[in-house]
Amino acid sequence: MFAIFTRLADWSTYSVLGLDPETHLAEAVHFFIEDVTKIFFLLVLVIFAIGLFRSMLTPERVRKVVAGRSRAVSYPMAVGLGAVTPFCSCSSVPLFIGFLEAGIPLGVTMAFLIASPMINEVAVVVLAAAVGWKVAVLYVVAGLTVGIIGGLAIEMFKLEKWVEEYVWKIRMGETALQQGATTLKQRVDYAWGQVKEIVGRIWIYVLVGVGLGAALHGFVPQEFFLKYASADNLLAVPSAVLVGIPLYSNATGVIPIVEALMSKGVPIGTVLALMMSVAAISLPEMIILRKVLKPQLIATFTGILFVAFIAVGFLFNAILT
Amino acid sequence: MKNFKVLGSGCKKCATTADLITAKATELGVAIEIEKITDMGAIMGYGVMSTPGVVLNEAVVHSGSIPTPKSIEEWIKS
Numbered sequence: 001m002f003a004i005f006t007r008l009a010d011w012s013t014y015s016v017l018g019l020d021p022e023t024h025l026a027e028a029v030h031f032f033i034e035d036v037t038k039i040f041f042l043l044v045l046v047i048f049a050i051g052l053f054r055s056m057l058t059p060e061r062v063r064k065v066v067a068g069r070s071r072a073v074s075y076p077m078a079v080g081l082g083a084v085t086p087f088c089s090c091s092s093v094p095l096f097i098g099f100l101e102a103g104i105p106l107g108v109t110m111a112f113l114i115a116s117p118m119i120n121e122v123a124v125v126v127l128a129a130a131v132g133w134k135v136a137v138l139y140v141v142a143g144l145t146v147g148i149i150g151g152l153a154i155e156m157f158k159l160e161k162w163v164e165e166y167v168w169k170i171r172m173g174e175t176a177l178q179q180g181a182t183t184l185k186q187r188v189d190y191a192w193g194q195v196k197e198i199v200g201r202i203w204i205y206v207l208v209g210v211g212l213g214a215a216l217h218g219f220v221p222q223e224f225f226l227k228y229a230s231a232d233n234l235l236a237v238p239s240a241v242l243v244g245i246p247l248y249s250n251a252t253g254v255i256p257i258v259e260a261l262m263s264k265g266v267p268i269g270t271v272l273a274l275m276m277s278v279a280a281i282s283l284p285e286m287i288i289l290r291k292v293l294k295p296q297l298i299a300t301f302t303g304i305l306f307v308a309f310i311a312v313g314f315l316f317n318a319i320l321t
Numbered sequence: 322m323k324n325f326k327v328l329g330s331g332c333k334k335c336a337t338t339a340d341l342i343t344a345k346a347t348e349l350g351v352a353i354e355i356e357k358i359t360d361m362g363a364i365m366g367y368g369v370m371s372t373p374g375v376v377l378n379e380a381v382v383h384s385g386s387i388p389t390p391k392s393i394e395e396w397i398k399s
Binding site (some may be wrong): 058060063088090091093094095097098101165169170171172173174193197269293 | 329330332333334362365367369370372373382384385386387389
């Protein structure tokens, strides 16, 4: 299905640029051209298609739907909706307050916030195109599970005391639910607006990701990864997660790196643990959440995810190699 | 005179939204009042969870994204 992008990359690398296919540079350039064209094509296509159908899935609606449900329903719902509801990370704070104010438990709210950056439908499609559906499905299942476990752990430890006090005092006004798009033209406008908004926000992560992926693919020899990142090296997974914590990229931007690492034989668990860590935990997000969470809760939350990602890495390495 | 409030925690999109409204009002030659609301309690008081939000004469008309030039024009002319 994506052979056209390979052919485009063949043609531009070998014919237009005249690079010798045997060289490292040619491998890197080929990877870069193929992935940039393929990923941006998919981004536009998938965001537009989903925008058409999902005109008005907003955090306000999620809040209404999740509030007052039993935990058996609200946790799966929170991670599922967290994965597909679009919201800008600068809305994390009002979203957090709004959820708590509606009586949604802290654990469920955190589950939503954990799943949200880690999984989204666009990243899933791009991941499937890059490394296959099997890996994409595993990533989604693991991500949703980590979201639920993280939320449950926060609930179990009763960490409400580490939410800033002012949060509990805020009362929310009557939620003004936006009218959904009704005509086809409104839907198309909305979908196109989403393409511009999301691509405008994440293109830089994708370019940097593809650049790093291309460099890994072209210039780092396979032996390097066999030596340091094989499943036998027990430190590989924790190191991958640790490296990913301060780094931040949109989930889609990590995928070229995932692709390059997997093609070099790095085991799937290690790669997915890295991807989750990069997408889910980041310094900017922490700084934003610091407005509502005390440092102790941020530290605990990071610790829980750190352990969960390592567990995911080891589990997949054990059952899939 | 129309009173606009842009709701948001001070992110870039919120600033852009306020600038767009001001520019459009100048372009149309309509005098408006515009203020940025960054206090979380006040923002939530309007029932807005996704920022930037736009309030026109105390009624929420938009939330969750930078509004389109077309809707800004409609608010100013309304």
